[in-house]
Amino acid sequence: MLGIDYPIVLAGMGSRGKATPPALVAAVSEAGGLGVLGGAGLPAGELRAAIRATRALTRKPIGVDLLLPATLAQAPPSRNAVRAELRSRFPEHVAFVHSLLAQHGLAEAQVEHDFVISTNARNGAKTPQEEQVDVIMEEDVQVFAAGLGDPSWVVPRARAKGMTVMGLAGTVGNAQRQIKAGVDIVIATGHEAGGHTGKIATLPLVPQVVDAVAPVPVLAGGGIGDGRAVAAALSLGALGAWVGTAFLVADECAIPAQSKAQIIDGSSAQFEVGRVFSGKTMRSYKNEIIKAWEKSGLDPLPMPYQKILMDDFNEAAARAGRWDLHSNPAGQIAGLLKACKPARRIFDELVDGAIASIRQLNRGIAA
């Protein structure tokens, strides 16, 4: 269906291009899986450049993942306009972030680009997400993956172009909505996952989604970090694995070395779900900033307000090289990951480990 050798897919991870850069996407596709570029935070022009850079490294199938949030607080489609609203409507939150900057000796900073996930169009033109989708349709991309939201408006265009469409689901209800939207493959991702995540764990979620959407194929995601978990996903009825966090420690992944070290050194319990960095429930490394928000008693704002507020904080931390204070979305499986490796090795270990696990299970039955 996807033209790949092994049913292992690099999950699209959208952190301004750092988590799934062209080198990582291409490495997974070249290894015989499917590399998916996380396009969510990239303005249309940068998304096009990233797709072309990936294409320069591989002729194999590739995918692009976008977030198409259906439910967003009504916010203006520009960072500056959101910042102005933050100052007038949420002065307490803005003051708290200023106090965090002062406490850590960070100079105030702003994300320079004006891209923002919004359901509103700029001056009656296209929404930023419509512009991103246009790019995917114009470029040499075989798979479209829809994260948060409703991809129904993208499906007919993707079909017309011969693309495969996948949709993420964290509940059986989400999965049924994705089927209604017309996706070809459902990705069932559990609570363990890194990044935005739901409440149902992978083990109970996957078989329920498999039953609910049959005969539509399902990929399992959330907590898959070695071949044993790939074999488990297959035994739950999934046809393959959607793997995010385990590839964050690939040499080709461009997140900062300090963020990789938090994943390598951290235990599963240090990766908690919270709303501090985006306004939606997101699993990330629990750093001092998340702890300070919790202590403050302030409720994080809805997306995109909280995200735009904290993107500027992240920018200040990044400029100071304080990656320990920067957000670091990753999943519970971080506890299992002990070393950075080339993507090809991570991939081969997933495949070889799955085969070894299945063989061992078979031997158990024979005995």
Ligand SMILES: Cc1cc2nc3c(=O)[nH]c(=O)nc-3n(C[C@H](O)[C@H](O)[C@H](O)COP(=O)(O)O)c2cc1C
């Ligand atoms: C750093 C990071 C960024 C992510 N960004 C996105 C995104 O932009 N779109 C999306 O659909 N999922 C995103 N996710 C979720 C992944 O696609 C995937 O579902 C998850 O990583 C799977 O669980 P695992 O991390 O346990 O492998 C992100 C995950 C991480 C860790």
